Amino acid sequence: MKTESLSPIERTLKIDMQSHLLRYNVETSVNEEGQTVYKADEVRVFDPSNRNEVISAIIRDKFTADQVEAIMANYMAGDDSGQMLEYQRWRNLAKAAANGAWLKSDLEGILVEEVGSIVNNIIDVLNERNLL
Numbered sequence: 001m002k003t004e005s006l007s008p009i010e011r012t013l014k015i016d017m018q019s020h021l022l023r024y025n026v027e028t029s030v031n032e033e034g035q036t037v038y039k040a041d042e043v044r045v046f047d048p049s050n051r052n053e054v055i056s057a058i059i060r061d062k063f064t065a066d067q068v069e070a071i072m073a074n075y076m077a078g079d080d081s082g083q084m085l086e087y088q089r090w091r092n093l094a095k096a097a098a099n100g101a102w103l104k105s106d107l108e109g110i111l112v113e114e115v116g117s118i119v120n121n122i123i124d125v126l127n128e129r130n131l132l
Contacts, residue, residue: 008038011102018046024040024058054094054097
């Protein structure tokens with residue numbers, strides 16, 4: 001779910017006796033009136049300090065259980081078309097958000113580092129197999 005506000009966005013917001021909204025992927029922009037606009041993705045969690053719950057909620061915000069099952073089955077069958085990479089990318093974003101990174105710029109930086117690491121691993125494997 002997305003939220004937008006003219007006021008700075010807090011990382012968590014208690015919405016009732018049992019649950020909170022946890023915000024991540026926060027970014028700012030300036031609207032036509034020159035006002036700063038804060039935008040964020042948000043998920044509902046019971047315990048925002050529970051890392052596993054936060055990771056699960058962020059993943060489920062993008063992928064249903066049925067979608068994850070299909071991605072896994074397609075990957076195992078060799079019919080992936082990039083779905084697994086997108087899932088893993090989102091999973092790593094969820095982990096980073098659960099570890100406290102909540103600004104979009106921080107999360108994108110973590111993902112860029114991850115892509116560099118993946119590329120290096122691919123190059124290493126290709127070199128080991130004398131394909132490069």
